[in-house]
Amino acid sequence: MSESDTGRLSRPTAPSTPGAGRRGRAAPPDRFDRRLLAPMMLGSILNPINSSIIAVALVPIAAAFGAPASETAWLVSALYLATSIGQPLVGRLVDTFGPRRLFLVGAVLTLVAGVIGTAAPGLGWLVAARVVLGFGTCAGYPAAMTLIRAEGRRTGQDSPQAVLTALAVTTQTIAVIGPTLGGLLIAVGGWRATFAVNIPLGVACLVLGWVALPRHTALDATRTRARFDVAGVLLFAATLLALLLFLMDLRPALVWLLVGAVAAAVAFTVRELRAVDPFIDVRVFAGNLPLLGTFARALVAQVVSYAFLYGFTQWLEDGRGLSASAAGLVLLPLFGAAIVVSTLTGRRPEVRAKLVVGGVLLLVGCVLLLAVGSGTAVWLLFALTTLVGIPLGLLNLANQNALYHQADPERVGASAGLLRTFSYLGAIVASASGGAAFGARATTPGLHELAWIMVVAAAVLVALTLADRSLAALSRPARSPGHTA
Structure with missing residues (x-):
């Protein structure tokens, strides 16, 4: 984006009447x-x-x-x-x-x-x-x-x-x-x-x-109403459908689904490069490496969080011998810690610090998961879920804030949707990993095998964060709402 474009987007372009198009009182001109x-x-x-x-x-x-x-x-x-x-x-x-x-x-x-x-x-x-x-x-x-x-x-x-x-x-x-x-x-x-x-x-x-x-919103002045890219949507859907079906049932007999996903992805890329108003502008995304980094971090973070949520829960019942209600109680600190951390740190603009601290703590939690067994005390399990809950609160909030700054203002809806798509890809990878690690029952050796997968994913998350130097700039308060990375 050029400096002139950035300057144009940095200035408020509110409708002539704030809150126009909505019944009732006008919205405050300087407050959400x-x-x-x-x-x-x-x-x-x-x-x-x-x-x-x-x-x-x-x-x-x-x-x-x-x-x-x-x-x-x-x-x-x-x-x-x-x-x-x-x-x-x-x-x-x-x-x-x-x-x-x-x-x-x-x-x-x-x-x-x-x-x-x-x-x-x-x-x-x-x-x-x-x-x-x-x-x-x-x-x-x-x-x-x-x-x-x-x-x-x-x-x-x-x-x-x-x-x-x-x-x-x-x-x-x-x-x-x-x-x-x-x-x-x-x-x-x-x-x-x-x-x-x-x-x-x-x-x-x-x-x-x-x-x-x-x-009407303040973005309507820049919104375009070109012909919708139906072919791009169909090719994108075919790519994801084939990939997700393959990930949900990882078997050599279904490798043709992976081949089909790759072929559809290639056709989708070619189509979007030629489209006048593409469904997903691959040029913009390819040129916006920070945004791609956010998608990648969301994927690997969800691999770890969903693997822990479902895999660890199954092990608590099968491997540790807890009842379903007791297993649910052990998981409460996971969500409680995430909510508390998000609430306490939400008003602070730092994105990179949250991602680094969150990634490191998540890695530590995955390593500690390798040490649990059928005789591990329940209070230690509570401590472990609390520890893992802290980075989950930091990472979810940080990735959301990063996307807010990095996405093209005219495509923030599509970018937000893709963030959720990559998160679900991570969930499906976690589900497939859990099935491969556990087999018929969630045993302790299976949990340790799953933990190693989580360790690798957490390490990738830390590496992606440290390698992305653009994250440091997102913490600066002078950023304008129209800026894109």
Whole structure:
């Protein structure tokens, strides 16, 4: 970006009437519009709550339809696949048509998915509901990041640290209460209640989005409405679909999926280089190494966090012999520490320091995981989960803040969607690694094998952070909201 462009983007370009296009009082010209918080937070939690709530519903669903675990697993995979493909797609649509429209469409899809899942006569209908749900819940996070960027442009302020922190803490909190909420819903209304909860959530998003979200934002002056790149979307979806299916079932017989993913990726790159208005501008991303570094850090960080969350949890029950409720209690410090750390450090602008400290602490936690065994005292397990929770709070917030600064303002929705896509890729890699390490049961030797994979991923995270010298500049308060790395 040229100096003239940077200067243009650094100046607030607010609409003639602040908050134009929204009913009610005008937004303060120099402060973040607090009326946006409720729809932003609610929209952003739809995806993580549906990712975690299904965990406690798999067993009763399998019993209801007489389905094996291999089939009910598609209820998890369907959401991952739809979300991984849908996040950057919906993010690009947010960039093109604005956050309000896509937020409302996502709310409708979430509502429809809730109805389908509640009335589903068979497992196939539930899988379809999860696919619709995956696409419907994609809009919340890209819309929120776009609104935050637009408010930064309107007010002329740097990144609103308090709002970014609230967004990160909200999604982390949902990771804590998701399974618990699912258990309560099942106790009250059976497993169908875990789908039915999306009906009131969808309605609430529709109402809040309609009332609170602006019809026009401060980014509209730079938004383009060129022809949508359908071919690019299809090739991108084919690439991710083949890659994710291969990662979810790592077998030599399925190597053709990996070959297909590579071929589709090549075709996608060629297409995007030739497109007038590409779905994902590979020239911009290829020239924005700091943003690519953030995507890479998000991927390896999620490999470690999901491997610990699911692998360590399984071992607590199989290898350590704890009950399901006791294992859940051991995990509470993991989320509690992450929330506390995010809250305490959220207003501090340092990105590189958070990533370095978080990466090192995560590496230490993975190494300590190699020392646990069936006789490890429970208080030591509590200490370990607390230690691992600290870097998770630092890393999630730091990567989100880094993306806010590094993304092209006109494509911040697509960039936010891609950040979630890379995070889900990490989750799927972690799931495949756990399956390969454990086999039939989560034994202590299997946990140690998984821990070595986590050590390597954490070391890569530290190396990527130390090698990225651009991160130091993100902590400077003089950055303007329109700057891109």
